Amino acid sequence: MNVEQPGIGVRHTRDIAICQHCGEGKFFGDPSYYDAEKDNYIWALNQHLLSVRKYKIKFSLYVGKRNNDKITAFINKLIQVLSIEVENMSDLQGGVVLQVKLSSLNEMQTIRSIIIDSAKRMNITIKDLTIK
Structure with missing residues (x-):
């Protein structure tokens, strides 16, 4: 709540923003300040991130006997969790090589852990995983 002017109804979580995609808390500095010259407290509302990391990921998946449904389900899971965009997919014997990009x-x-955990849950083996 606004301690300087109680009743305005401004709430914050102690300079922590909660990510709507992963639920992780990110710390930030509160840019709100008191302007003594104008005798006014300036609130920084509707803050937005200025930079989001962009990654290119390449990995090889093996599922034993070629199972398109399993690979499709895995890709859909990554699209849901990480919002990846598939750039290229090429066949291998028993699996595929995927090249994806994402902004996160x-x-x-963390991205590496999410990919590996998702693959383990679906009984998919990741042979190579490169994130740049």
Whole structure:
């Protein structure tokens, strides 16, 4: 709540923004300030991120006997969780090589963990995983 002028109804979570995609909390500095010259408290509302990381990911998937439904389900899961965009998909014996791109607030290690965990849950083996 606004301590300087109670009753305005401004709420915040102690300078933490919650990501709507992954639920992770991101710390930021509160740019709100008191303008002594105008005797007014300036609130920084409707803040937006200025930069989002862009990644290119390439990985090889193996599912044993070629199973298109399993690979499609895995790709759909990554689209749902990470909002990836498939750039290229080429066949391998028993699997595929995927090249995807994504824009995310997550760190590279978090993205790697999400991909590997999703693959394990679907009994898909990832042979190579490169994130740039």
